[in-house]
Amino acid sequence: MAGFLFRFGDETFAYRPDAVLAFALPVIWVCWVAATRAYETRFFGAGTEEYRRIFDAGISLTAAVAIVSYATKAEVARGFVVVTLPVLTLLSLLGRYRLRKHLHLRRARGECLRRAVAVGHREAVAELVREFGRAPHHGMRIVAACLPEDGGADRIGGVPVEGGMSEVAEVVRRTGADTVAVLACPELAGVELRRLAWRLEKTDTELLVASALLDIAGPRTSIRPVAGLPLLHVEHPELAGMRRVVKGLFDRSVAAVALVLLSPLWAATALLIRLDDPGPAFFTQERVGRDGLGFRMFKFRTMVVDAERRRKELAAAGHQGGGVLFKLKDDPRITRLGALLRRWSIDELPQLVNVLRGEMSLIGPRPPLPDEVDHYGEDVFRRLAVKPGMTGLWQVSGRSDLSWDESVRLDLRYIENWSLVLDMQILWKTLAAVVRGSGAY
Secondary structure (H helix, E strand, C coil): CHHHHHHHCCCCCCCCHHHHHHHHHHHHHHHHHHHCCCCCHHHCCCCCHHHHHHHHHHHHHHHHHHHHHHHCCCCCCHHHHHHHHHHHHHHHHHHHHHHHHHHHHHHHCCCCCEEEEEECCHHHHHHHHHHHHHCHHHCEEEEEEEECCCCCCCEECCEEEEEEHHHHHHHHHHHCCCEEEECCCCCCCCHHHHHHHHHHHCCCCEEEECCCCCCCCHHHEEEEEECCEEEEEECCCCCCCHHHHHHHHHHHHHHHHHHHHCHHHHHHHHHHHHHHCCCCCEEEEEEECHHHCEEEEEEECCECCCHHHHHHHHHHCCCCEECCEECCCCCCCECHHHHHHHHCCHHHCCHHHHHHCCCCEEECCCCCCHHHHCCCCCHHHHHHHCCCEEECHHHHCCHHHCCHHHHHHHHHHHHHCCCHHHHHHHHHHHHHHHHHCCCCC
16 A cells, blocks of 8 residues: 555546555465465574565565556556565565564574484484574474484483484374474484384374485575485585685675775774874784685784783793684783774775785685694685685674684584575674674673
8 A cells, every 4th residue: 555655646546456456466466475385484593485476476476466457457557566565565575674673582582493303323313402502583492302223312402312223203292392303313214213203194293304414405405306315416616716706706895895895994993992002003914815825814912912922921831812812701812992893803904905905805714824724624624615704604603702612513504505695694694693792802
C-alpha cells in the first residue's frame, strides 16, 4: 500500500491492477517466500542461505509480476513494481537480520536450542561439544553422546554418554532429543547409517551427518549420485584466476577510497603519537605474505621505541604469552595512547597502503612474522596460499583472545571457503568486533 501511495499519491483506489496488486501483495509475498522454502527453521540463525532465499524470492516475484502483466496486458505501472518489490525484499532482509540477532541473544542465554545426540568417537564428540559451546548461535546443544561399544567413558566435555551406537534411537527417546549428529566413524556407515535413518524417521528426528573433511562447506561441496551411491563432490578452492583478480580490484579500490576519506584521522593520529611518546609515528615490520614472500607492513606505533629489544627480555623471562605468537594481554611496552589505538584498531589503518601496493588484502589470514613461520607445521603453511589480510575470521571471532590452534583453524577455514560474499560478511562483522573491542591488545 505504501508503494501505491508513493507512486500514485492520493489518487483514488478505483479498480485498477496496481490497486489490486497493492492489496494482494502481502499475501502473495508470504506465499511466495514459503514456496521458496525460506521459512524452514533449519536455516534460521546461521549462514547465508536464509538471506539468499529471501533475495531469490524478491527477484523471482519481480520477474513473475512483469511476465504476468505483459502476458495479460494488465496496466501495472513499472514505477510501482520497480519501487515496491525491491523495497519489500530489502525490508524482509532487514527484518530477518533483526530477528536473527534477537535469536542469537536468546540462544546465548540457553533458549531456543535444539537438543542433539552426538554419535561418534570420543575425540570427535568432544570437539563437537566444544564447538557448540563456543558458538551457541548455531542453535545446537549436545545433551547426550553415543560411542562405540568399547567407549569406556561416562561423560565427555560435561555431556553424559548414554549408550552405544546401536542404542541411538532409544537414547533419543529417553533424552527428548530432536536431532542426531553422526560424526565420521567407520562403525556407523553404509547399511548401519541407513537403518538408523529409518528408525529416526518414525520419530521425526532430524539426522545430520558430518563428512570427514575439515572446515569445507558451502558451494564447494555437492552430492552427486554415481552408480546409485550418493558421493560428495568437493571442488578445489579458487585461489587463482579471475576470482583472484576481482578480489584484488575490490581490495585496492576500497583501500584507495579509505585512504582519501581517512586522511584527516591519519594526520591527527600521527600528531598525537608524536606528542604522547618521543619517536616516529609509524612502525614498520617484516612480515611474510603469499607464497612466503616478505614485505614491510605499516602500522601506527603503539609501543615504546625500544619495544623489540624489550620483547627479547620478556621472552627470556618466560613471558611468551601465546605459544607461537608473542602476545601479552598486559604488555608493558604499550604506550597510553597505543592502548587506545589498539582498542579501536586505529593502529592498523596504515596497512591500507600495503593493500594498495598489492602486498596484503582487506580480508585474509593474519600476517605472520618470519620467526613465526619458522615454527609452522606442515598444515599451517597453507595460510601462505593467499595474501594476508587486515582483518579476517580470526578478527571477528575473538582476535587476540583466541588460542594459536583456534586462529589457525579459522584462517584455514577462510582459505578453503573463500568467496566475495564471505569477504563482505567479514567486513560487516569487523565493524561490530572493533566496537566491542574484545581481544584487542
